[in-house]
Amino acid sequence: MTSGGSILFEAPGPRGRRRNRICSVLAVVGIAAVVGYVIVRLHDAGQFTWAMWEAFTYQGVQRRILIGALDTLKAFALAVVFSLLLGVLLATGRLSRHRVLRWPATALVEFFRAMPLLIMIFALYNMGWLRSWVAAVARFLREHLGQAGVWLADNFASPTLWALVIGIALYNGSVQAEILRAGARAVPRGQTEAAYALGMRKAQVTTTVVLPQAVRSMLPSIVGQIVVTLKDTSLGFIITYEELLYAGKLLAQNTATPAGYPYIPVLLVVGPMYIGMCLALSTFATWLAHRGRQQRRPGLRFRSPADHDRKPSG
Amino acid sequence: MHVLLDNLDLFRRGFVGTVALTGLSTVLALALGTVLTVFRVCPVPPLRVIGAAGVTVLCNTPLTLLFFGVTLGLPMLGLSGLSYFTLAVLTLGGYTSAFVCEALRSGINTVDTGQAEAARSLGMSFAQTTLLIVLPQAGRAVVPPVGSLLITLTKNSALAGGFSVYELFSVEKTLAEEGYAILTVFLWVALAYLALIMMISGVFRLLEHRLAVVR
Numbered sequence: 001m002t003s004g005g006s007i008l009f010e011a012p013g014p015r016g017r018r019r020n021r022i023c024s025v026l027a028v029v030g031i032a033a034v035v036g037y038v039i040v041r042l043h044d045a046g047q048f049t050w051a052m053w054e055a056f057t058y059q060g061v062q063r064r065i066l067i068g069a070l071d072t073l074k075a076f077a078l079a080v081v082f083s084l085l086l087g088v089l090l091a092t093g094r095l096s097r098h099r100v101l102r103w104p105a106t107a108l109v110e111f112f113r114a115m116p117l118l119i120m121i122f123a124l125y126n127m128g129w130l131r132s133w134v135a136a137v138a139r140f141l142r143e144h145l146g147q148a149g150v151w152l153a154d155n156f157a158s159p160t161l162w163a164l165v166i167g168i169a170l171y172n173g174s175v176q177a178e179i180l181r182a183g184a185r186a187v188p189r190g191q192t193e194a195a196y197a198l199g200m201r202k203a204q205v206t207t208t209v210v211l212p213q214a215v216r217s218m219l220p221s222i223v224g225q226i227v228v229t230l231k232d233t234s235l236g237f238i239i240t241y242e243e244l245l246y247a248g249k250l251l252a253q254n255t256a257t258p259a260g261y262p263y264i265p266v267l268l269v270v271g272p273m274y275i276g277m278c279l280a281l282s283t284f285a286t287w288l289a290h291r292g293r294q295q296r297r298p299g300l301r302f303r304s305p306a307d308h309d310r311k312p313s314g
Numbered sequence: 315m316h317v318l319l320d321n322l323d324l325f326r327r328g329f330v331g332t333v334a335l336t337g338l339s340t341v342l343a344l345a346l347g348t349v350l351t352v353f354r355v356c357p358v359p360p361l362r363v364i365g366a367a368g369v370t371v372l373c374n375t376p377l378t379l380l381f382f383g384v385t386l387g388l389p390m391l392g393l394s395g396l397s398y399f400t401l402a403v404l405t406l407g408g409y410t411s412a413f414v415c416e417a418l419r420s421g422i423n424t425v426d427t428g429q430a431e432a433a434r435s436l437g438m439s440f441a442q443t444t445l446l447i448v449l450p451q452a453g454r455a456v457v458p459p460v461g462s463l464l465i466t467l468t469k470n471s472a473l474a475g476g477f478s479v480y481e482l483f484s485v486e487k488t489l490a491e492e493g494y495a496i497l498t499v500f501l502w503v504a505l506a507y508l509a510l511i512m513m514i515s516g517v518f519r520l521l522e523h524r525l526a527v528v529r
Contacts, residue, residue: 007430008448009357009440020358027360041391114511115504116469118476118483123500126490227374234376238476245379263386271379278374 046259053265055255068247069273074155075164075233075243080226082169087176091214092206094181105177112174118235121167125239130166131159160241164233172229179221183214220289227281234274244270317489317498324485329506331481335402335471336510340464342407347414348449354419357440365415372412377470381405381477402474410467417459421452454525461518465511472507482506 012020042048055061093105112120124130138157141149187210195205215222236243242250248270252263318325353365372380384405388396396404425448433443475483482503489499 006355006357007427007434008355008443010434012357016357023358024360027358027364031360031364038391045390047390111504114465114469114508116472116483116507118472119486119500119503119507122483122486122490123496126496231374231376234378235473237378237382238473245376245382249382264390267383267386271375271383274376274379275371275374278376279370282374 047264051257052262064247068244072233072243076230078165079168079229083172083176086169086173090177091180109174109177112170117171121163124167125163134159134162164236164241168232175225179218180214183218184210187213220285223285227278230278317494318502328482328485332471335481336468338403339406343410343414346411350415351418369412369415377409377473380409385477398478402479413463417456418452421456424455425451457522457525465514468510
């Protein structure tokens with residue numbers, strides 16, 4: 001939106017321009033004052049002394065932060081895979097013709113969507129069967145699968161990880177199911193009718209005709225929900241899963257300096273990493289949505305070569 | 315059942331905590347969200363940049379990170395007198411305000427351009443056009459999405475329990491530590507949240523019905 005093109009105000013005249021300039025200056029000064037105040041206060045609190053930041057030059061510390069980031073990505077990757085699987089499963093269930101499938105799927109989706117994720121994760125974390133189950137699987141992996149089994153058990157057999165992953169997958173899977181269902185309802189009727197006319201069975205129609213188109217049209221929302229999934233992995237902090245934020249907290253707790261523990265420096269390092277990851281994903285979602293809109297514009301259906309030159313990936 | 319009856323007082327305190335947290339954060343989120351929206355559409359470029367940047371950063375920050383930053387950062391900035399409850403309200407309200415802003419901004423797009431044009435031809439200033447003509451109509455158009463935002467806010471408020479505020483998640487934590495069967499505790503806490511969420515969605519269905527813009 002440019003200042004001349006808004007419908008909310010006229011193109012400013014001489015007086016308006018002067019007023020806008022004054023407001024601009026005031027806004028910039030205000031922001032600069034706030035940022036300056038924050039920096040001064042942090043400096044006064046000794047947050048910018050070398051002792052506070054020295055730890056970050058150690059290789060061991062850098063590795064711990066990296067491992068924290070990898071643990072976040074591990075939980076994220078598992079959660080995305082399981083939530084998408086569950087999403088497809090529940091969406092298929094809700095679209096089913098059979099009440100036996102439709103009602104439980106609907107009940108599950110509605111329940112898990114309404115639950116605070118943290119409450120679920122904490123409950124899972126405290127459930128005895130999850131721990132014994134994970135321990136049993138780990139024992140099996142170690143004893144029967146040799147080297148690979150030991151690696152799997154070392155890296156993935158943690159009840160905290162699975163409490164987090166299962167909780168996130170249940171919640172985000174239900175949301176993905178709703179997104180997919182909305183997408184499936186938006187698929188033109190003619191598509192299903194044509195598929196039936198070709199003699200396809202209901203299951204075939206759903207899996208090969210309706211869902212692929214639903215996924216395609218809903219891709220921006222699906223990726224948007226994946227951003228939420230990434231943000232949700234930070235809840236592992238509460239149940240002491242060693243993701244990025246928790247790794248940072250441990251790091252700060254174990255580094256005593258004359259000015260106290262370096263929580264703020266850790267936050268200034270870990271925060272941008274987290275925000276950067278989320279920002280990258282949501283930029284991707286926005287790009288997908290933008291691309292989808294361009295493709296759906298009727299004028300672009302029959303593209304001229306010039307259009308291809310401008311946007312080859314479309 | 316005895317889990318609930320034995321700890322009725324605990325549950326009551328937790329429920330009241332969650333309700334208070336949600337209510338105050340809602341007020342803050344709506345107010346701050348409106349301010350951010352005005353920033354983002356106003357004729358002053360730096361304010362537009364500030365609004366857009368703030369919303370982008372807030373929307374892409376995990377709430378846990380924000381909680382961690384606010385509870386540690388604000389006391390260090392000289393606001394040391396704030397209670398954990400106030401800090402939690404600031405965090406939740408600030409976080410949700412970014413999403414309220416996004417909703418309101420798309421609401422502005424649904425308002426007929428003729429409305430703003432008519433206001434401007436009557437000689438109204440930007441402030442008048444926005445606050446008296448456009449935003450009230452945009453607000454009415456975004457009642458359903460704001461309703462679902464507030465439901466999300468209610469669920470997010472559980473995180474405050476991890477940062478020293480007493481609410482329903484704290485009840486779950488306390489009772490789990492006391493050795494009650496976790497599934498039973500979970501179901502009772504879940505029921506409390508379900509009741510709250512149903513109440514909110516009921517109120518918003520009513521609001522939607524009453525405030526719908528007739529076109």
